[in-house]
Amino acid sequence: MGITKSFLLELAHEVNSTKKIIACVPNDKWGWKPHVKSMSLGDLSKHIVELTVWTENILTKDFLDFQVDYKPLQAVTTEDLLVLLDKYEKVVISALNVFDEEKWMSDWKLKSGDHIIVEMPKVAANRFIVNNHIYHHRGQLSVYLRLLDIAIPGMYGPSADDAK
Structure with a gap:
């Protein structure tokens, strides 16, 4: 199996998991934070969703420049996020379906103006900057929801809330 197919x-699996947990985010708690240094529930949810489409940037460009290319996600409800997640999934699938497998080892940069934050092969950027980053923040989101006493959906099997 090639990298693109994997x-x-x-x-396919992970976007489903992301949809399940994002769907649990209550609109009336978007500003809630578990700690003053934490992102708000809404900002964390938006960050998880926006990271999904970064794969398309990695596949089609050689860098993402925060000063030029980054625009904060404009969403104000959980429903907005779910619509965007569906859209981003389609964009990423389309980009993956036409991506040249040989280019996975070409470099991609995350930068801010002239400052290079990180430079690595596209395959590593997609794994570490997108996928692992999403999984990390989904775990964080599950803790936020638990602290708000909101049931957590199972993502890799049943959760404690799914067990009966």
């Missing part, structure tokens, strides 16, 4: 399989 990312397509992973995307």
Whole structure:
């Protein structure tokens, strides 16, 4: 199996998991934070969703420049996020379906103006900057929801809330 096919399989499973947990975010708690240094529930949810489409940037460009290319996600409800997640999933699938497998080892940069934050092969950027980053923040989101006494959906099998 090639790298592209493995990312397509992973995307199908993981976007479903992301949809399940994002759907649990209550609109009336978007500003809630578990700690003053934490992101708000809404900002964390938006960050998880926006990271999904970064795969398309990695596949089609050689860098993402925060000063030029980054625009904060404009969403104000959980429903907005779910619509965007569906859209981003389609964009990423389309980009993966036409991506040249040989280019996975070409470099991609995350930068801010002239400052290079990180530079690595596209395959590593997609794994570490997108996928692992999403999984990390989904775990964080599950803790936020638990602290708000909101049931957590199972993502890799049943959760304690799914057990009966």
